Amino acid sequence: MLKTLLLASVAALVSTAAIAQESLPQESSQWFTDAQAKIKEVMARQPNTKRAKNVILLIADGNGVTTNYATRLWMGQQEGGMGDDFVQPQEAFPYLALAKTYNINAQTPDSAPTAGSMNTGVKQLFNTINVSDKAVFEDCASVKGNELETFAEMVSKDGKSVGVLTTARLTHATPAAVYAKTAARDWEDAVPEGCTAQKDIAAQLVDQMKAGVIDLAMGGGRRHFIDKSITLSEEENTKGKRTDGKNLIDEAKAAGAEYAWNTETFKNLKLDGKTPVLGLFEDSHMKYEADRTDEDEPSLADMTKAAIEYLSKNDKGYYLEIEGGRVDHANHDGNAYRAVTDGAAFSAAVAMADEMTDDEDTLIIVTADHEHSIALNGYCGRGSPILGLCYEVNTATGEGNMKHADTPNLGADNKPYTVIGYLNGAGSVLKEQSDKSYSGSRPDLTDEEAQDKEYLQQALVPMSSETHSGVDVAIYAKGPWSHLFDGTVEQNYIFHVMNQAVHGDGMDAAENGGAMEATPASAN
Known part of the structure; x- marks a missing residue:
């Protein structure tokens, strides 16, 4: 039984090597070649065991x-x-x-x-x-x-x-x-x-x-x-x-x-x-x-x-x-x-x-x-400004479709949301009311407003200082x-x-x- 398993393993290795020699349709992609270069870089590493000065x-x-x-x-x-x-x-x-x-x-x-x-x-x-x-x-x-x-x-x-x-x-x-x-x-x-x-x-x-x-x-x-x-x-x-x-x-x-x-x-x-x-x-x-x-x-x-x-x-x-x-x-x-x-x-x-x-x-x-307690929203298309609104993924076919669409994603309240948010903090959408209770809703927001230096990202739990x-x-x-x-x-x-x-x-x-x-x- 052990001999059979060993032979099967060798056969699998030979088969894998043969496949690796075949031309793949994706091998000209930069994603593919970059990953291959990374493997070579990692394999060439030699640990440095000298004493650190x-x-x-x-x-x-x-x-x-x-x-x-x-x-x-x-x-x-x-x-x-x-x-x-x-x-x-x-x-x-x-x-x-x-x-x-x-x-x-x-x-x-x-x-x-x-x-x-x-x-x-x-x-x-x-x-x-x-x-x-x-x-x-x-x-x-x-x-x-x-x-x-x-x-x-x-x-x-x-x-x-x-x-x-x-x-x-x-x-x-x-x-x-x-x-x-x-x-x-x-x-x-x-x-x-x-x-x-x-x-x-x-x-x-x-x-x-x-x-x-x-x-x-x-x-x-x-x-x-x-x-x-x-x-x-x-x-x-x-x-x-x-x-x-x-x-x-x-x-x-x-x-x-x-x-x-x-x-x-x-x-x-x-x-x-x-x-x-x-x-x-x-x-x-x-x-x-x-x-x-x-x-x-x-x-x-x-x-x-x-x-x-x-x-x-x-x-x-x-x-x-x-x-x-x-x-x-x-x-x-x-x-x-x-x-x-x-x-x-x-x-x-x-x-x-x-x-x-x-x-x-x-x-x-x-x-x-x-x-x-920082969090990132989705589903944002590539290039959505990290400090701004989360834009829809561009699903158009052909070249040039990597960057996000021009339409912001909307929540169930039909309002856009930012890429970054916090679970708690001073930017909470819940505000204290006169009776000491908390209530509120998300305000409408433009991309320009969200990227302002003084803008506080929307948060959930109201706190004076985020945790x-x-x-x-x-x-x-x-x-x-x-x-x-x-x-x-x-x-x-x-x-x-x-x-x-x-x-x-x-x-x-x-x-x-x-x-x-x-x-x-x-x-x-």
Whole structure:
């Protein structure tokens, strides 16, 4: 019986090979030839198992698979194409996986523990950063003895430099995960009265700069570094939020750091690789890309270029986390326009990082911390503007029928609908009535109105701020050990690939910082 099965298998293989040699009517199609070329490209790949000198982790906050898709179409359509066949820089990376984003105690994740999981190797509790599951949210005393060691601390011990960039506040969840340990992500400039187990997040950043763990940090959030009684220069126009009388910007400068707060001072940074750098370009978050000018503040790509120039001066290498923080905020606002324009700015930072580094010695990982409750309608013809109305599929025969018809699809209410919508948010079609009940219907809408920068996409559940979702996010990677990204993984796995890439085979966590276990604060 076994012999019969083997013979049948051989015959099938021979038959398949014979068919493959036959001429197929579709083989001249570009779809066909492109797929054949892709197979050859994938088959030629050779895993890079060299030790990584540098690691760059790029996180577009809130840029899950659906948001990433929307940005892809927007970028492609801005170049005059249909959009769906456009390739963002990270989408050309050779290795890909999906990450599960839930927190230990939350099906729908928060940015603080998701970023923390990437920086420590273990999943964490909702709204906490880099403390173990033995800690308690908003319980300061529970922090002591439950601090986790970060990847930044580990590689700093190896002599590498560390940088963190964001378009959000530097004290916000994702950038804070590089350097801070806190029972509450909102303790950006103060901790509860009597709290001695930890400092506020801004103070922790300056402490880590003084300790030589963080060499370069740039983003927004000046207000969390100065007391409310302190006035900075008139141009900076910052009102502090601290209540301890401190000016942490002056403390950083007194410790030897260079400080930049606008485009001019950013361009004047020495970037010598030795002098610590602190850039705080806004009172709170940096501007949305749609509202930013080069005179206001540097772009994320500008900061990426400066950071790599600076960090590359260390012969032992570096770790750099780059966050496109405001994709998330635009989604929370229900404003797809700013979500995709900030997504495009993030893609420019990815391209910059890729251009300035060598795949042989630099592991680049591009991912998101979570997705949002964003959704895409159908059935849209190709080229339907991603921010506009969903147009009917063109079913005409012959060449030139790929682009959508000129007629918008209609709902059962005989009104057109947009390609993008949200399950909840400020754009809800349900409005509060005088009796506190909610009711409403969808308004008529033109394509021009839908593509306006200020337009909020239609949503279902009324909320002042749209929510995250628990959907998986993509991981794109290239460089040493990037082939370890495969299949569906837990989000904390990202840390372990970074660790493997930097420390090589046989790495014992206990010998390299013990990131798998809680370590006392005194060890840091």
